[in-house]
Structure formats: structure tokens, C-alpha cells
Amino acid sequence: MRATRALIHLNTFRDNIRLVRNRVGPGPKICAPVKADAYGHGAVPMAKAALEAGAAYLAVATVGEGTELRKAGIDAPILLLSAPIPEELPELVSSKLTPLVWDREFIQALSEAAGETALTVHLKLDTGMGRVGCRPEEAGEIAAYIAGFKNLSLGGILTHLAVSDSEEADHSRYTKEQLARLRDGVERVKKAGVDPGLVHAANTGGVAFHEDSFFDMVRPGILLYGYAPDGAEKTLPVKPVMELITQIVYIKQVKKGETVSYGRIWTADKDTTVATIPIGYGDGLPRRLSGGALQVRINGAWYPQVGRICMDQCMIDLGSESAVKRWDKVTLMGADALNAAEIAAKLGTISYEITCGINKRVPRVYVESTTAP
Structure with a gap:
């Protein structure tokens, strides 16, 4: 899978x-x-x-x-x-x-x-x-x-x-x-x-x-x-049903002044470590999130997406001193990360568009968990 x-x-x-x-x-x-x-x-x-x-x-x-x-x-x-x-x-x-x-x-x-x-x-x-x-x-x-x-x-x-x-x-x-x-x-x-x-x-x-x-x-x-209108959270404390995850497939060192991804819209302001993850707008991750609007969670910490989101991949800035390793889990949407409504707010849209937009090439895995995403 x-x-x-x-x-x-x-x-x-x-x-x-x-x-x-x-x-x-x-x-x-x-x-x-x-x-x-x-x-x-x-x-x-x-x-x-x-x-x-x-x-x-x-x-x-x-x-x-x-x-x-x-x-x-x-x-x-x-x-x-x-x-x-x-x-x-x-x-x-x-x-x-x-x-x-x-x-x-x-x-x-x-x-x-x-x-x-x-x-x-x-x-x-x-x-x-x-x-x-x-x-x-x-x-x-x-x-x-x-x-x-x-x-x-x-x-x-x-x-x-x-x-x-x-x-x-x-x-x-x-x-x-x-x-x-x-x-x-x-x-x-x-x-x-x-x-x-x-x-x-x-x-x-x-x-x-x-x-x-x-x-x-x-x-x-x-x-x-899992998404209630503003003001209804107390009477209807529903929880998001979908969690979107991936894994780090590559980690590289990026020097100060080097750029990442299409259009060169992001330049490293210091020596840093950048991870590549296999998800992009072809999977339904909106390209308009490119350049820092998207924050992901890895091992309980927040990391920004950097550079343009590509069709099949995007990059994450891990910082100069990170213990993150190749193959570590990345949560883009879930309990300890952003939810669809929060992502939608960054784009001026609604949660419906975010969940509906996750492409069919992203496998759906149905779980009976004890912790909601």
C-alpha cells in the first residue's frame, strides 16, 4: 500500500x-x-x-x-x-x-x-x-x-x-x-x-x-x-472522520541560499534539512497551500511545507537540528494536526472541498480506532 x-x-x-x-x-x-x-x-x-x-x-x-x-x-x-x-x-x-x-x-x-x-x-x-x-x-x-x-x-x-x-x-x-x-x-x-x-x-x-x-x-x-457550523461545537461535538497521513521518503541537506521546487518561490535563509513526502495536488493536496500555509506533524512536532507543492510530491522544512528520520510518519490532517476546516480557512473555502478533493489514488483505510482523528 x-x-x-x-x-x-x-x-x-x-x-x-x-x-x-x-x-x-x-x-x-x-x-x-x-x-x-x-x-x-x-x-x-x-x-x-x-x-x-x-x-x-x-x-x-x-x-x-x-x-x-x-x-x-x-x-x-x-x-x-x-x-x-x-x-x-x-x-x-x-x-x-x-x-x-x-x-x-x-x-x-x-x-x-x-x-x-x-x-x-x-x-x-x-x-x-x-x-x-x-x-x-x-x-x-x-x-x-x-x-x-x-x-x-x-x-x-x-x-x-x-x-x-x-x-x-x-x-x-x-x-x-x-x-x-x-x-x-x-x-x-x-x-x-x-x-x-x-x-x-x-x-x-x-x-x-x-x-x-x-x-x-x-x-x-x-x-x-465531523464538521459542525461555527457556534454549534458544544451542542454537536462531532469529530472529523478522515485522517490524512504519509511518510518521509527522502531527506537532504539544503544550504543557505539554495531554492526548492518549481518557480524557486522558497529560498533557505540558513542551512537546513528538507524532507520529501509522496503527496501532491494530484492526490488532492491543494497547490494553493504552497509556501508555508500548510503545517504538518511529525513525531508530535510542527513543520512547515516549503516551495511549490508538486503533482505527486512536496517538501517539508525540518530545520537545522531535527531528529526526524526517513520513513517517519507525517500527518497532514488529523487529531494532532490541522483538520479539513482549518486547511479550508487558509484557502477561503469550506471543509467539504478539502475532503471531497482527496483523489481516489489515495487509498482509504477503514479502521475501528479508540482515538478519533
Whole structure:
């Protein structure tokens, strides 16, 4: 196995799900999103771990992601959160996915593709995200349209919250407005004589800050993988699930005035020792971290990355007097190093992008550890 690997702490993941359960209470179901290869953690193992920990639903973004889970023997309900194209509908039906619907054209195409197969759908309302979904005032007539097809049934109504992860007054107000619009849409469905099924809205921010968003099911995403919104750490003390490690493969002496890596952006200001580690932007380590933004941990001490991060390698300044040896473990992300949120902050992005960006050539190793990363 490569020196560079991502350790995935399954017990930590399950603990995070239990924290969500404690937060939302025994009533709402938990839907675990495993889209984008479970945010970079590996879709199939994380889906199985989520179900073992009590999740009732899974969620994916593409038909292919759903099919991957079915081929792995997973038979739990799988929500398809993004819109497929007509060519994907036969696979959607054969994989028994639960698509989101919001307009007549797609609903009719779905019914035609399903044929004699009974298919459950969830009605998506656009309450203010501005991405996809019907308007709440259209919900009743769209639900009635779904009910007119013998092979389709409405299993739920949902919306997506745009700013629920922020406690700013304006954002909290907007979230409350979205939830009110969702309730209005649900009432319109009931008045149309259609059972709305599961009502769900809470994403990570909803679970953290908006108890009135729990309804019948919650869909926390990055929260399950260990990252809570600012301000939610005490109520939801989740821990990161992914640890990124490698090993030193070469150590060399660098003299004062010598440069390291592409572009010669780093020059040694004194005689020092530089280590090479086999990880780069081809593995998902952002090149924008080049030149000291990234600090790694080796044998309990911090060391800066220096020079440009290459596709497959990067360099670490060990200093003039270091006891570090070739083959020593290097932690780039983990309990005693930076986490994905801290790395993301250096780049002006979010933790999602960091974990999702770890390339598939980095092996995922699934461990049952006693210490969270």
C-alpha cells in the first residue's frame, strides 16, 4: 500500500450519527448523504456504517452513485437529490432510486420509464434556495398530478435551506421564512387530498440551529463527517472522520541560499534539512497551500511545507537540528494536526472541498480506532 493514505475512522462516524440522533430526538428519521463518494470518505463503507448506526435513508447526487450502492447489496431507500437526464431513467428505475420531482414534464417521463414498476418520488419545493423545485403555491396541483399516475407514489416533501448554518439575525429570519413556505406547501398538498409522506428540510445547519426544521426526517451532510457550523461545537461535538497521513521518503541537506521546487518561490535563509513526502495536488493536496500555509506533524512536532507543492510530491522544512528520520510518519490532517476546516480557512473555502478533493489514488483505510482523528 502507498505511504500516502486516508484513514477513515468508522467508530467516529457512527458516534457523529449518534450525536445527531441525540440532538433531533427519537422521532425524525436520519438520511445520511453519501454523495461525492461520501464527501471523499468512500460511499459504500460509509453507507453501510450509517445504516448500522441507525440511519434510515441514504442520499446521492447521481444515478451512478445510487447504482454503486445497490451493487454493493444495500437495499435501504436512496434519495436522488439532483436531476437526471432522460437517458438515465431506465437505470434509475432498475436501481429503485427515489428521485426528487417538481415539474410535470419530468414526472411524465419518469412514469413512462417506470412502466410496470412502482416508483416512489419526493416532491421538492423551492422555498428560497433558488436552485430547483416547484413554488410552494404549486405543491398541491403537482402532488395531485403525481397521484394521477398508477406507477408513482408520493413518499415525501422536502426543501433545502440556504443559510441555516449561520446564526446571523438576517439568515435566521430567512430560514424561518423558508420553513414557513414549506409548511404552506405541505398544507396545500393535504388540501389536494394527497398524503405528503415524510416532510424534511434540516441539513447540517438546520440540525445545528433550527429545531423547527426537524419535521419527519433530517439530512445532515458534512456534520456526519465531523464538521459542525461555527457556534454549534458544544451542542454537536462531532469529530472529523478522515485522517490524512504519509511518510518521509527522502531527506537532504539544503544550504543557505539554495531554492526548492518549481518557480524557486522558497529560498533557505540558513542551512537546513528538507524532507520529501509522496503527496501532491494530484492526490488532492491543494497547490494553493504552497509556501508555508500548510503545517504538518511529525513525531508530535510542527513543520512547515516549503516551495511549490508538486503533482505527486512536496517538501517539508525540518530545520537545522531535527531528529526526524526517513520513513517517519507525517500527518497532514488529523487529531494532532490541522483538520479539513482549518486547511479550508487558509484557502477561503469550506471543509467539504478539502475532503471531497482527496483523489481516489489515495487509498482509504477503514479502521475501528479508540482515538478519533
